Amino acid sequence: MKGSKVSSKGQVTLPIEARKHLNIQPGVRVRFVLEKNSIRIV
Incomplete structure (x- = not known):
């Protein structure tokens, strides 16, 4: 699974594979x- 960087606004982008799945x-x-x-997204 790919990772994401946190933006200056504290935002992250979910990888397309996770969004589709x-x-x-x-x-x-x-x-x-x-x-x-860790942080779990539910």
Whole structure:
């Protein structure tokens, strides 16, 4: 899986492979779950 850089505004871009696999379209809301050493997007 590819990674992403964080922009100066704190934004990241989800890789196209992940968006297609999870059918994430513009406007879909996601949640960020903080874990010990990572962030999980649900």
